[in-house]
Amino acid sequence: MKRIEANRVTAFYGGFKAVEDVTLAIEPKHVTALIGPSGCGKSTFLRTLNRMHEVIPGARIEGEVLLDGEDIYAPGIDPVSVRRTIGMVFQRPNPFPTMSIRDNVSAGVRLNGSRRKSDLDAIVEGALQGAGLWKEVRDRLDRPGASLSGGQQQRLCIARAIAVEPQVLLMDEPCSALDPVSTLRIEDLIAELKDQYTIVIVTHNMQQAARVSDSTAFFNLEVSGDPGRLVEMGPTSQIFTRPTDERTEAYITGRFG
Amino acid sequence: MSTSPVTSSALRTNRMGRGEGLAAAGAGVILTGVAFWLTPLQGRADFLVVAYLAGVAAYLVGAARLEGRRSVVDRLAAVLMVTAVGICLLALGSVLVYTAARGVKALDWYFFTHSMNGVGPRDDAGGAYHAIIGTLEQVLLAALISVPAGLLIAIYLTEYGRGRLASLVRTVIDVMVGIPSIVAGLFIYAFWVLGLDRGFSGLAAALALSILMLPIVVRSAEEMIKLVPAALREASYALGIPRWRTILRVVLPTASAGITTGVMLAVARVTGETAPLLLTAFGFDSIRNDPFSGPQSSLPLFVFSQASSAFSTAVDRAWAGALTLIAVVLLLTVAARLVTRRNRLV
Numbered sequence: 001m002k003r004i005e006a007n008r009v010t011a012f013y014g015g016f017k018a019v020e021d022v023t024l025a026i027e028p029k030h031v032t033a034l035i036g037p038s039g040c041g042k043s044t045f046l047r048t049l050n051r052m053h054e055v056i057p058g059a060r061i062e063g064e065v066l067l068d069g070e071d072i073y074a075p076g077i078d079p080v081s082v083r084r085t086i087g088m089v090f091q092r093p094n095p096f097p098t099m100s101i102r103d104n105v106s107a108g109v110r111l112n113g114s115r116r117k118s119d120l121d122a123i124v125e126g127a128l129q130g131a132g133l134w135k136e137v138r139d140r141l142d143r144p145g146a147s148l149s150g151g152q153q154q155r156l157c158i159a160r161a162i163a164v165e166p167q168v169l170l171m172d173e174p175c176s177a178l179d180p181v182s183t184l185r186i187e188d189l190i191a192e193l194k195d196q197y198t199i200v201i202v203t204h205n206m207q208q209a210a211r212v213s214d215s216t217a218f219f220n221l222e223v224s225g226d227p228g229r230l231v232e233m234g235p236t237s238q239i240f241t242r243p244t245d246e247r248t249e250a251y252i253t254g255r256f257g
Numbered sequence: 258m259s260t261s262p263v264t265s266s267a268l269r270t271n272r273m274g275r276g277e278g279l280a281a282a283g284a285g286v287i288l289t290g291v292a293f294w295l296t297p298l299q300g301r302a303d304f305l306v307v308a309y310l311a312g313v314a315a316y317l318v319g320a321a322r323l324e325g326r327r328s329v330v331d332r333l334a335a336v337l338m339v340t341a342v343g344i345c346l347l348a349l350g351s352v353l354v355y356t357a358a359r360g361v362k363a364l365d366w367y368f369f370t371h372s373m374n375g376v377g378p379r380d381d382a383g384g385a386y387h388a389i390i391g392t393l394e395q396v397l398l399a400a401l402i403s404v405p406a407g408l409l410i411a412i413y414l415t416e417y418g419r420g421r422l423a424s425l426v427r428t429v430i431d432v433m434v435g436i437p438s439i440v441a442g443l444f445i446y447a448f449w450v451l452g453l454d455r456g457f458s459g460l461a462a463a464l465a466l467s468i469l470m471l472p473i474v475v476r477s478a479e480e481m482i483k484l485v486p487a488a489l490r491e492a493s494y495a496l497g498i499p500r501w502r503t504i505l506r507v508v509l510p511t512a513s514a515g516i517t518t519g520v521m522l523a524v525a526r527v528t529g530e531t532a533p534l535l536l537t538a539f540g541f542d543s544i545r546n547d548p549f550s551g552p553q554s555s556l557p558l559f560v561f562s563q564a565s566s567a568f569s570t571a572v573d574r575a576w577a578g579a580l581t582l583i584a585v586v587l588l589l590t591v592a593a594r595l596v597t598r599r600n601r602l603v
Contacts, residue, residue, distance in 0.1 A: 055491060080494075080497050080498075083496070087496070088495035090495075094492045098511050107493075108496035108497060111506050160492075160496065
């Protein structure tokens with residue numbers, strides 16, 4: 001399984017430095033949570049891990065991100081293949097509106113040029129089962145993806161992401177647009193997916209980080225406008241009970257942020 | 258007008274019922290009728306305008322008596338909007354109804370299956386088959402030229418274009434929107450018909466029409482592609498789908514309904530163009546199926562030449578041609594709607 005190491009990563013939007021000098025390691029088959037106040041750069045950092053950051057015009061990074069020792073920003077590395085290995089789920093459910101449920105799930109396999117197109121039905125069923133959605137949608141696979149509820153749409157997006165069999169799954173606040181029941185289902189799902197995938201999740205919800213993650217990284221920014229920085233990282237139990245940095249303690253006890 | 262019951266609650270207000278409103282407006286109209294009968298006021302159109310104004314005024318006075326200031330403003334705004342819609346529909350409806358009424362006279366199977374070959378202006382014969390063929394071929398060719406080119410330009414502008422070149426292209430397209438159609442025809446006449454010595458042809462007409470279509474297609478497609486949420490592109494990239502495939506399979510299908518509407522607007526606009534065709538297709542009385550050489554007719558040219566005749570048989574043919582032209586545009590629009598509806602799931 002894939003281990004990710006970020007080495008002195010600094011991310012820019014044009015001239016604005018959003019996050020500075022982040023060095024951390026993400027263990028395989030672990031759930032790593034990134035927490036911190038709004039604007040601290042945790043989502044930006046997450047997007048540097050599969051080269052989605054550079055999709056935004058003017059955005060660039062410095063430093064290196066090693067996937068099993070190989071720098072994904074090295075010259076000659078194809079960002080498209082990086083994203084095939086490191087999938088992503090976004091904050092708002094974003095199924096393709098022109099496609100049916102079935103086509104949404106198989107979109108990655110059909111369109112990303114990988115060669116295994118032989119048994120799309122099996123791939124669709126497997127991915128939907130993996131995302132815990134199969135029983136709810138198996139008799140309406142031809143309905144539009146947008147016909148599902150918000151929570152179902154988000155699980156559809158997770159199914160779509162795991163259908164291309166990535167090694168790593170990045171989740172950018174996957175529950176912040178969902179109700180508590182749907183949130184709980186996604187959290188259960190994360191616990192199940194942990195056996196097969198390395199998961200990195202950005203969340204605003206500290207209880208969620210405590211519930212689902214094995215390691216937690218706390219990001220902070222001193223003053224609005226300054227770049228965000230990694231304050232500390234460690235096993236979730238330790239970060240939430242005995243943080244070494246007083247800013248972490250202040251944040252997780254709710255004194256700010 | 259009936260009086261509404263006195264209310265006590267602060268949340269409850271009097272409402273003017275539908276019947277009361279109609280009664281008030283009717284009273285205004287009747288009052289106008291009495292005024293036209295007793296005083297020297299006269300004239301049908303005058304009566305309509307005065308009766309309308311009096312009806313509206315009485316309706317608003319009724320609302321003021323029963324309801325209060327805020328709802329008078331509300332009802333006035335509603336009346337203005339309904340009036341505007343009514344004027345629009347009246348203009349559209351009268352054009353359609355009048356054209357249909359005048360057009361059916363010469364419209365029969367013979368009209369659709371025969372050309373004007375050897376038909377004089379006073380002969381009660383002849384048809385628009387050659388013109389229909391010409392219009393369909395010219396518009397189809399123009400669409401084949403301008404739709405792919407326009408889509409590619411729109412994709413360039415939205416997905417790739419940055420900096421100087423993109424803003425130059427955008428400016429050029431904006432300027433092209435304002436080109437008078439006769440100028441497009443004149444350009445093709447000078448450049449293609451005379452300059453390259455290709456002579457009059459349906460293709461020359463299609464070239465002139467595609468100059469007119471291109472900016473409309475580009476602008477509408479650009480706006481529609483811009484409306485596709487960035488989240489969909491990102492979702493696609495995150496699946497490891499390359500950019501070109503994202504554009505072809507995610508962005509364009511999502512925008513397809515809007516793009517089709519834009520294309521149909523462009524088609525409808527150029528289908529009725531007459532001026533550029535005079536200099537390019539020139540017009541021809543016989544059937545010519547080959548659009549690539551020799552003068553060809555088209556429905557606007559047919560209408561133009563028949564309508565400028567002094568004889569009623571020719572003028573009837575012009576109306577029938579105009580009706581056919583409207584029908585062609587309508588059919589194309591409906592067909593395009595059906596095609597995109599099948600693509601769209603939401």
